[in-house]
Amino acid sequence: MSGPALRRVSAQARAFRVTLAARLPESPRRNDIMSLPQLSLLQTRVLGVLVEKQQTVPDTYPLTLNALVAGCNQKTSRDPILNATEAEVQAAVDQLKVLSLVMESSGGRVMRYAHNTGKVLALPSQSVALLTVIMLRGPQTVGELRINCERLHRFADLSAVDGFLQELATREAGALVVELARQPGARETRWAHLLSGPPAADTIAHNAPVEADVVTVSELAALRANVAELARELEVIKGTVARLCSELGVVPPDAH
Numbered sequence: 001m002s003g004p005a006l007r008r009v010s011a012q013a014r015a016f017r018v019t020l021a022a023r024l025p026e027s028p029r030r031n032d033i034m035s036l037p038q039l040s041l042l043q044t045r046v047l048g049v050l051v052e053k054q055q056t057v058p059d060t061y062p063l064t065l066n067a068l069v070a071g072c073n074q075k076t077s078r079d080p081i082l083n084a085t086e087a088e089v090q091a092a093v094d095q096l097k098v099l100s101l102v103m104e105s106s107g108g109r110v111m112r113y114a115h116n117t118g119k120v121l122a123l124p125s126q127s128v129a130l131l132t133v134i135m136l137r138g139p140q141t142v143g144e145l146r147i148n149c150e151r152l153h154r155f156a157d158l159s160a161v162d163g164f165l166q167e168l169a170t171r172e173a174g175a176l177v178v179e180l181a182r183q184p185g186a187r188e189t190r191w192a193h194l195l196s197g198p199p200a201a202d203t204i205a206h207n208a209p210v211e212a213d214v215v216t217v218s219e220l221a222a223l224r225a226n227v228a229e230l231a232r233e234l235e236v237i238k239g240t241v242a243r244l245c246s247e248l249g250v251v252p253p254d255a256h
Helices: 003-023 030-034 041-056 065-072 086-098 117-121 125-137 142-148 158-170 217-248
Strands: 102-105 112-115 177-179 191-193
Touching (some): 041 086, 041 102, 041 112, 065 086, 086 102, 117 125, 125 158, 125 191, 158 177
Antiparallel strands (some): 177 191
16 A cells, blocks of 8 residues: 555544544443343454454554454454354444444445444453453463553553453453363463353363473463563663763773
């Protein structure tokens, strides 16, 4: 796509966001939140894709139906993998519109869609990010959620993730996530969303048990994050030492 064409698309997307912001309904009353019906797998996938793409590709958000179908059937960062048709995705969108979870804009040549998750469920952006990643990737551990949420919200540490999960699980208007029982041989528990009702037995047993002496994915991810942070701190220290040595007129230690 050429530069002028890309700028036109970005300008249209910005105009759609302004229009949608003006049309979004007020936050629902508590009774409205509690009466939210169970969503299907495809409905949660549609909702998750809209939240994800709002953060990762803001210039093309709100999404066209074609972009939404592609996001639902994406082969990476999705569990389970779907092969939904355009008609099926459109039907899911129409059902979510009835619940005010999805809004549409008719500006431009094609219809575009945006989510209204935070207002309808009365959730902060951190909770929306966690819920989105679970809807897109299935049950995950706290460590996995922290890593997989990176592009939607950067959590400071695992305790921050756990804190928002606990809030989602104990919210007065109704729990939206649940901590699953620890699997045999596993070191950590996983969290599942409740927008589609209690997790099915096959979902709970989806991951194979791991040996007790094997490092889990979330543990490895946390270790990598810690190493990266230490590396950044080391570079800062090296820069400080080099500057001080220069001011004092001495040779830096690593120059010997």
